[in-house]
Amino acid sequence: MNRNEEILEELARLYPDAKPALHFRSPYELLVAVVLSAQCTDERVNKVTAVLFETYNTPEKMLTLTQEELERYIFSCGFYRNKAKHILSASADILTRYGGKVPDTLEELQTLAGVGRKTANVVYAVAFGGDAIAVDTHVFRVSNRLGLAEGKTPEKVEEGLMAVIPKSQWSDAHHFLIWHGRKVCHSQRPACAECTLKAFCKKYENE
Numbered sequence: 677m678n679r680n681e682e683i684l685e686e687l688a689r690l691y692p693d694a695k696p697a698l699h700f701r702s703p704y705e706l707l708v709a710v711v712l713s714a715q716c717t718d719e720r721v722n723k724v725t726a727v728l729f730e731t732y733n734t735p736e737k738m739l740t741l742t743q744e745e746l747e748r749y750i751f752s753c754g755f756y757r758n759k760a761k762h763i764l765s766a767s768a769d770i771l772t773r774y775g776g777k778v779p780d781t782l783e784e785l786q787t788l789a790g791v792g793r794k795t796a797n798v799v800y801a802v803a804f805g806g807d808a809i810a811v812d813t814h815v816f817r818v819s820n821r822l823g824l825a826e827g828k829t830p831e832k833v834e835e836g837l838m839a840v841i842p843k844s845q846w847s848d849a850h851h852f853l854i855w856h857g858r859k860v861c862h863s864q865r866p867a868c869a870e871c872t873l874k875a876f877c878k879k880y881e882n883e
């Protein structure tokens with residue numbers, strides 16, 4: 677077993693139940709939740725969507741809201757103006773170009789207004805079971821620290837991870853790395869003393 681396989685095996689042992697923390701009941705709800713989760717905790721997003729999705733859980737219903745009305749619902753998630761704009765434009769795209777259904781390919785997802793590569797990757801992997809690695813702030817940090825995939829941009833890290841992890845494990849690896857970032861390898865003051873991956877960690881080795 678090589679070093680990368682050992683890291684993944686340990687992550688799988690640590691987080692056997694790793695799954696998305698965002699609540700959703702459809703690909704559309706997941707898409708909206710992922711847009712809201714930028715620079716915001718999943719707990720906060722879940723609170724906001726619990727209210728929002730009671731009524732506005734399809735592109736048609738979402739588009740009955742004005743930008744200002746939607747902003748009031750999602751205000752506490754931060755960056756609410758941009759997020760509202762992105763949700764409304766993506767909803768309009770889904771309705772007019774995809775018959776009201778969130779498209780299920782990575783290429784089509786990325787054509788939706790306001791949907792970047794990270795959001796598309798999460799929706800593709802989580803809602804449709806596709807093979808993708810979405811590089812968010814946790815995946816980016818932990819991958820670099822461990823030396824699993826090093827790079828200065830999320831795109832570079834995504835490429836690196838796809839090169840060293842078998843395709844069938846991309847989605848699981850994405851969740852493992854997020855959970856390790858949340859629970860142990862924090863941005864500030866990572867809990868290295870209790871981290872069972874320190875024997876593999878480039879950051880730990882260099883300190």
Ligand code: SF4
Pocket residue numbers: 821822860861862866867868869871872873874877878879880
């Ligand atoms: S040893 Fe420290 S820096 Fe390395 S993965 Fe563990 S918590 Fe993160």
